[in-house]
Amino acid sequence: MSDQLSQKINRKGLTVWRIHNGLSTLFLIIATIVLFVILKTNDFNMNYVWIGVGIIVLHLLFFVVVFPYIRWKRWGYEVREAEIEIQRGLFIVKRTLIPMARVQHVDTTQGPLLRMYGVADLTISTAATVHIIPAIALNEADELRRRISTLARMAKDDV
Known part of the structure; x- marks a missing residue:
């Protein structure tokens, strides 16, 4: 790892x-x-x-x-055509793979503190879980939300 x-x-x-x-x-x-x-x-x-x-x-x-x-x-993420990989942790590093076909919807969230710094959290929802990628630049978060949504739609069409 x-x-x-x-x-x-x-x-x-x-x-x-x-x-x-x-x-x-x-x-x-x-x-x-x-x-x-x-x-x-x-x-x-x-x-x-x-x-x-x-x-x-x-x-x-x-x-x-x-x-x-x-x-x-330790935080890192990668969005690929077939999956999203997230790495996070403090003492124990955890890596998660989210298949694009499982993604149900993607949201961006901003509280007052995040808004003040121009960043947003990206929330990726599947049927079983919710995954959050924190503190992404706002324009990047919006672009990533659209990209994941498009890739998820294409993955579901292929299944």
Whole structure:
């Protein structure tokens, strides 16, 4: 599984993932502050504060810096005439082949954060599953949606 797929997701996807995870970390920070305010007593041990700060720093390091980068680096996809191949993963790399004849429909999706960075998620639906290729440049996602739709129609006509 060492061969890399030819298409990578947009680098802006890395930024979107980092912002999303940073917002989650902000929730963790607020929850930690509220917990410390509730638990604060006269004999409050400051070591708990340092433990909380350490946990938040580790969370920031791993979930905002390291894990999104690894995830972005491993993502790849290729659209061929007969199939779509997707590679993804953080610790375990997973590769999926989607036969064109199984594709039922293809969508592009944009939330506010994706829209702000000019990228979209491409959703490929089959009868059994839904596969998402995240953070593709908007014009590329639209072109890819049309191409997959055409290839899927041709594959079903051949069957």
